[in-house]
Amino acid sequence: MSLLNHTIAVDAMGGDFGPPVTVPAAAAALKERPETRFLFFGDEGQINPLLEKESALRAVSTVHHTDKVIANDEKPVIALRTGKQSSMRLAIDAVGNGQAGGIVSAGNTGALMATAKMVLKCIPGIHRPAIASVLPTRKGATVVLDLGANISCDAEILVQFAILGAVYARAVRGIASPSVGLLNIGSEDMKGHDQLRAAAGLLSQVKFPGRFAGFVEGNDIPMGKTDVVVTDGFTGNVALKVAEGVGSLTSDFLKDAFKSSPLAMLGAILASGALKKLKQRLDPRFYNGGMFLGLGGICVKSHGGMDAYGFSRALLVAADLVAQDYNRRVISEIESLMKQESFISGLAAYGAEGS
């Protein structure tokens, strides 16, 4: 086991609210993971007064002042060129130079991915990083990737994503042999794009830290059919946003229903405890934290509009990836994959077929 660095670099200015959210969030995360240390990057004029109110957090935190911030609508290429002193870039640099074990930002997603890729590079052997997130399901939770980093993915990249997801499910979620499904439009072998069938062929042959459960369909995600669902970033992004949209539509319709009559309002009051539990079960804040997996350092993206509770959940996602030494495990699994005869010959066969 390598010496772990439990320090999380926080882009204190990222997101819609900045320090009033990111600082109290760190205080909440510290209560859950007392071994964590924090490096805040941002406006010390805003950060320090908030830290004053959190003595336990202040004792384990360092503030690096900068008044540069990447705007939410900044193009990634401009952020890369002009954002070298920004809170986001400095926080990522802290992981790159070993000061921190992971970085969390609620800022501009495109700029965060572009900067993290440039600074942290990919894990050796990994071709592309993926955005992964945990979604609530009938059976608990499922990790889905890619959620938008790569609009198209070949079979080898999909196999790597299966490994990134399976290592996460095993290391962080404690599932000894996580089931991995490939998202498709039917469970029959002949369905879907060529690269999906090729990835399915490879995953059936190789040894990896999970078991391949074949093709899954869109409804299998909320059903929790598998512990991990692998897809390209285009499909995954649409699936995630449809799921969020339908969840919020249903919640709106439920509120409308309870407001529709005095009797319904009384019913809602009586059932309020149960309804609160329902809300918690599907709370997007609880599931906040998009993991940029496959990079040379831990990087987690929070939704921009999250409150302190939501941002603290993203901090915990990063803390857990660090504590479970996620990247070291991925390195070892990718090395093992690349040595497997079934992988090498399978890849060659599919490559020849495709050309």
Next chain:
Amino acid sequence: MSLLNHTIAVDAMGGDFGPPVTVPAAAAALKERPETRFLFFGDEGQINPLLEKESALRAVSTVHHTDKVIANDEKPVIALRTGKQSSMRLAIDAVGNGQAGGIVSAGNTGALMATAKMVLKCIPGIHRPAIASVLPTRKGATVVLDLGANISCDAEILVQFAILGAVYARAVRGIASPSVGLLNIGSEDMKGHDQLRAAAGLLSQVKFPGRFAGFVEGNDIPMGKTDVVVTDGFTGNVALKVAEGVGSLTSDFLKDAFKSSPLAMLGAILASGALKKLKQRLDPRFYNGGMFLGLGGICVKSHGGMDAYGFSRALLVAADLVAQDYNRRVISEIESLMKQESFISGLAAYGAEGS
């Protein structure tokens, strides 16, 4: 206006239940659309006794006996070859030879699409048929296509789908100038696959029976941002199934919540009227009826597990497409599109770029 044939050919045996669902469903549909006539294809030993109970329906129905049925797990190619006397095939043939104006089946989707394509062909100028369905949204309903007929689609096909969807929204839903969105993973111009950007370019230039609203994201579907959402069949199928899955997950969780305490149960009883209305608002049976648009005849697919109410909704979808002379309108719009200079030059430009 051409002479409309208001006869609907019914694959009486398709789906999980056959005549006990399809016959009462036709009786219910007849009450809503009294001009409709029905041709039932299937086992007369099962159909006739059910028709005896529905005197109004019996008066406008003809039964064509066959004891052949396409199995739900039959491969489309086998269904084509060996299913010539099946209830599904004979019902489609009835549209092909002009006996009926439309056909509805709850049977094997792949076999239905393959057979309908072979018998009915595409509307002149249309390259591929699409599966379209109406989904509930915050603002009412949105028609989404393609939901699974074509796993990948070039720009021209996406433009044709926009026309198929817009003509439906105008003709059947009565929206004078329906808004049309292209499903993507961001609303910025540079996002997504090449064919999406090319389709967006074409839709911005050409005149068609709707207005192009640019790119939409997954959450914009349940939000009801546009009247029509166009996507390839892979993404559309995943989006539809995720939406269905999240809807049913939320409903399950709501039931769990109401069962969690005596107080919550009492609350649910008091709010039962309002909750029933909520259920109706999202009732998958109400939205049943996948339209195979772009074929040379009206063909609608019901979910296999639907009850009589659900199947009657699919019959009404077909009846409305017939009554609004949907196909004639599409023919005229496609003819108009193909004459437009902006379409011809735009397509040539994108084609040259792609090659």
